[in-house]
Amino acid sequence: MNHRELFFRHLAQTSAEPLAWEIRKAEGAYLWDAAGNAYLDLIGGISVCHVGHRHPRVMQAIAAQADQYLHVMVYGELIQSPQVQYAELLTRHLPASLHQVYFTNSGAEAVEGAMKLAKRYTGRPHIFCFHQSYHGSTQGALSLLGDEYWRQAYRPLLPGVYRFIYNDDEVIDHINHQTACVILETIQAEAGVVVPDKSWMQALAARCRQTGTLLVLDEVQCGFGRNGTLWAFEQFGVIPDILVLGKALGGGLPLGAFIASREIMQSLTHDPVLGHITTFGGHPLCCAAGKAAMEVLLEEQLCEQVYEKEKLFRQLLEHLPCREIRSRGLMIAIEFDSFEMNKQIIHRCWKKGVFMDWYLFAPHCMRIAPPLIITEQQIQQACTVIDESVHEVLKHQKSS
Template sequence: MNPRQLFLQHLAPTSPSPLMLEIERAEGMYLYDPAGKAYLDLIAGISVSNLGHRHPRVLAAIQAQLDRYLHTLVYGEYVLDPQVQLAKLLADNLPDSLESVYFVNSGTEATEGAMKLAKRYTGRAEIVACKRAYHGSTQGAASLMWPKEFTQPYHPLLPGIRHIEFNCTWCLKEITENTAAVIVETVQAEWGVRPPVDGYLQKLRERCTEVGALLILDEIQVGFGRTGSLFAFEQYGIVPDVLLLAKGMGGGMPIGAFVSSRAIMQVLSENPILGHITTFGGHPVCCAAALANLQTLLDTPYIAEVKAKEALFHQLLQHPKIREVRSAGLLMAMDLGSFDAVLRVIHDCLAQGLISDWFLFNTESMRIAPPLIITEKEIAWACGVILAALDAL
């Protein structure tokens, strides 16, 4: 049986119609199929490969760690150099109150850990989340999801979840002294890229402080330079109580984290001890890769170039069939008005060697979220392919 047949027979499905693009290798901006055809990756594995695929510094860090040790013991018992160096570099580039890092394996695990942390620290049970936000698919994280079409078959999920509209300052009154935490994406990604407006995040920060609720910012998709600063919240003049990280963190390796103050994080270690544990969280190879990834982002001009590249996409993506292009740096949504149009453009682009996608809560928009290393020439080529696909609609 060939790999495509094995895929269909043995890999658990997530949809009835997967793309079925067979990948042989990857390098930089490109994925390659077994015939050697190159595909420019315009979505970076859903905002994961911010430095592109197989960045040399990330590969070197992985190889060096392979020669030292792999798994040693459950997270939090041994002093492991890749973990502590990564935690220090993160803390050095975050506000002083975000000094304590808990490493996990993914974004959804970061969400789960932060939810437990907020309940334990505040002694409250209620969590407020925004509608059309995505924080993960495990049962706790999925409980935060609205609309419920993706979760209804798995109910009952967690009780005590209240949903409000993103960017609605009037809705902030729903946050009360019963609220343990408000969890919100700094930029709503899966709703088709919706940045905060009219001082929304500042007002949200003030309301959380007023009622004693923790503010949890989910930067799983927008962190590590995607919006034009290392962390998106830096552009909005606020500091969260808890920060969620993953996706672009590991340079292509699986890793996530929730970050808070030592005073808040301390509660997970007592009454009871081992309040949150993980076997593979903070895996030494993943931490080594993430350390190299972060150091490279800090050493290179890629983040500083994001805004100019964003502007170039806006300049080139001009077509009567494009209703709107919304963006936060190199996280962009091209609104075409219907899922049929989006699907046709995506498949036309794929045939020409350009990979894109849509959004979980917005099927009328096409996702554009390339590695930050994309060049102006590659942007121009990608936009040309998209415009040709739009002409063919």
């Protein structure tokens, strides 16, 4: 029995039509399938592989740590140098109030931890979130997720969750002394790259401060330079009370984190003790890989190259017959008339060796979120394929 047959027989399926490509190798900005076909990767594992696949520094760090120890004890009991060193590196590049890190296994688990922390610290029952926001698929994170299509099959979900329109002033009027936290993506990804107004973000933060409500920013997708600064919140002149990270945090291995001040974090240490606990969160191998990837990001100044690469993408794609191109750094959405049209274009791109997909809440929008190491030549290659594919689909539509 071949791997494809085993895939469908023994791996739980989450869609009726999975891609079912057998990937044999990944390196830099490319993937190779079992037939030896190469694909330029424009999604990087959904914003995971910022420094590319299997960066030498990351692989060296994994090998070095694997030679020392793997799992030894549940999170927070023993001093494990990869956790300590990575937490120090992260907080060195964050505002002073964000100086304690709780590592988890994923971004969704980090969201769960942030929700618990906000309720525990404030003693309040209500959480505010936003339509078309994505925070993960676990039960608590799903309660926040901003699209009823994805929530409706799993009710009842958490009570006390209130949803508002992103970038709309209504939420500001409703924040009160019963609101534990307001949680939002600094830039909405799955909605198709929706960037809030700076004035709205600042007014939201000000109202949170006024009422003692915690501002929780989810930068699972937009952190680590994706939008042109190390942290997207830097672009809006606000500082979150709790920052949520994931995806690129692990350098290609599973890792998430929520980060806050010591004062806020200490509320998890008593009444009850072990207020949040995880077995594998902050796994030493994942922390070693993540730290190495972040060092590459900083030392190779990849963040500083993002805006120029975004500019090149836009220049090469600006003449596309599409509804709109939205971008903030290397998070780009190309909006077409329908999901069916977008899907046809994407399938043609796949056949031509360029790998991308669509956004969860905006399936009519093409997702482009490549590794930050992508070169100008690779951007030109990708845009040529996209342009050809769009015009081929339009030509086919006119002739049919």
